[in-house]
Amino acid sequence: MKKILIAGGGIAGLATAKALQNQGYQIKLIEKQPDWQTIGTGLYLPSNGVIALDKLGLGDIARKKGFLISSRNIKDANGKTILDLDLQKIWGREKPCLGIKRKVLHEILIEGISNIDISFNTTINTLKINPDSVTIELSNGNKEEYDLIIGADGLYSTTRKLLLGDIPLRKVTAQVCRFMIQKPKEINSWTLYISPAGQFLIIPVDNDTAYCYVNRKTRGFKTFDKDQYMNPFKGFAPPIAKILKEWNPEDAYWNDLEELPKLPEMGKGRVVLTGDAAHGMPPFMAQGGALAIEDAIVLSGLLKTEDWNTIAPAFSKNRNDRIDWTRARNQKREKLSKLPFWIAKMGLKKVGEKNWTEDYRPLSKTPDW
Template identity: 70%
Template sequence: MKKVLIAGGGIAGLAIARMLQHKGHHITLIEKQPKWQISGTGLYIPSNGIVALDKIGLGDMVRKEGFIVSSRHIMDSNAKMLLELDLEKIWGRKKACVGIKRKKLHDILIDGIDKVNILFDTTIKNLKTDPQYIDIELSNGHKEKYDLVIGADGLYSKTRTLIFGDIPLRKVTAQVCRFIIKKPKKVNSWTLFISAIGQFLIIPIDNDSAYCYVNRKTKGLKTFDKELYMEPFKKFASPVPEILEKWSPDHSYWNDLEELPKLPIMGDGRLVLIGDAAHGMPPFMAQGGALALEDAAVLATLLEDEDWSNVASTFSKNRTHRIEWTRIRNQKREKLSKLPYWIAKLGLKKVGEKNWTEDYKPLAETPNW
């Protein structure tokens, strides 16, 4: 029986735990929080993430508990349509994309995990890699040798720091706001309002709820008073003003957008980094959760090989092309988001569908997992 340690109980960590728990291994999952504390926001899962969930065996459940998103509507602040995308056409499959509450996805992932030892309020304190095993000292003082360690502890991964040292993140945007609302009756698609002052995105996440993501444009990394952040958006077309009548900055989630530079390898020998710990990037392609789910599916297949001594290298070779394509396209989207509004608006009308289709084309191809 091989011993596996998973650091991090987010999407990536729980997904790989689900896939490995019945393989005859002794699995321990450590979570730095004292209990499950899942962000009360939403998540948009593009089709490649849904394909990965199908591989894990949870795709149908996610479709049922979330909201099938079949189209993307990009409009100006007066609700004039700039670009309408058929997501089933772009991805080449039915029920392609899903919006879902982040906590609901977490609950789906953890439900049925019954062969994993979960330790809360615990992190990796020290580690030492060896061709035959990894020596681990946990923050609770426990020491043990593991055949495999999986770092799934997010963008600010301590596991990654223990391998590579401190890798500075690139700050992309200084302040974005996220919150959940009662779903407006007329909003049944991925719905984005844009203007020179910023973006207001509404995504249905079940029949009754929607997730809002708001990014106000600034020069450089300027931040705004949270109480005044939404003022310019109150002039947008319905349903934005109605949403903001009930909005509170205190019931919203605020964060910066940051990007992890490309790693030379996603781990070291028997230690593998997955999810944001390996390739965290801002959500311009909405691929954070999707790539994390893919990572779990790919790694679970690779671990069917009995030799785990260099699994980090094998995993990196399997994932590099897909992840780097996403990173490059994500950075392209970032640059487009910073263009003068009139140029962005013209581009959406002229080549928006062509660019969107090209961005996701390789990701739409189902990998041989």
């Protein structure tokens, strides 16, 4: 029986475990945290990610526990609509996209896996690629040999560093803020408020809860005192003022946005990188979770047909077009987000729907899985 090690217990690692668990492999999953880290904020899953969950057999339960999203609404600070996008038209499917708590998606994936050896508080210390296997030493001192290593350990991947060396990340934006709120009754779609001050996004993740993502516009990488960060948004149209009256910066998640440069190959030989470890990028296209779940499905199929000694280049060849498109469109959106507000507003009104449709057109086509 072939042995596979999955490094990382996030969306990419759990989706991969789910995709591989009934294919006759002996699978071990290691996670650096002491337990499942089922905390966090929310997640917007575009339609290709929902379809990927369907392929794993988890789409229906995710729809039941999340919030189906059929439109994207972009408004100015006064609440006046700038662009109203019909997502069913863009994706060619009814109720195509999903808002869901990250915690809930993790739990769905965890509950979906079985017959897998799981070790917490464990990372890879050393890694050596042999002619037909990979030998590793774990942080607990154990030396083990596997037929395949899958690095699904995120943007700051240890597996990637051991395999390819230290690859510097590109800093994109400093200090974005994420937090959860009680869902306002009037918010039933992906809803973005924009102004010269920045962006305030609200996404329902179930019938009672919404996820907020706030990015204050600055020059360079300036940061603000957390207590003062929301000041420019307090005069925005309802429901934002009410949200901010109850908001506590200590209950929010703060981080910079960073991008992993394109790798020459997503792995090497019998070591494959997936998810953010392979193609981490900022959330302008909201494709992090979706592409990670797709990776799991594609890799599980390739392992049935490809030589495992060359599985990394085979996986890269299969995934490059889709990921490269997403990265390019993501970078385009990054540039647009830095335009003067009046130019961005005019562009959204004139060509917003056209651009959004073009952005997602290749991703709306379900691959031959």
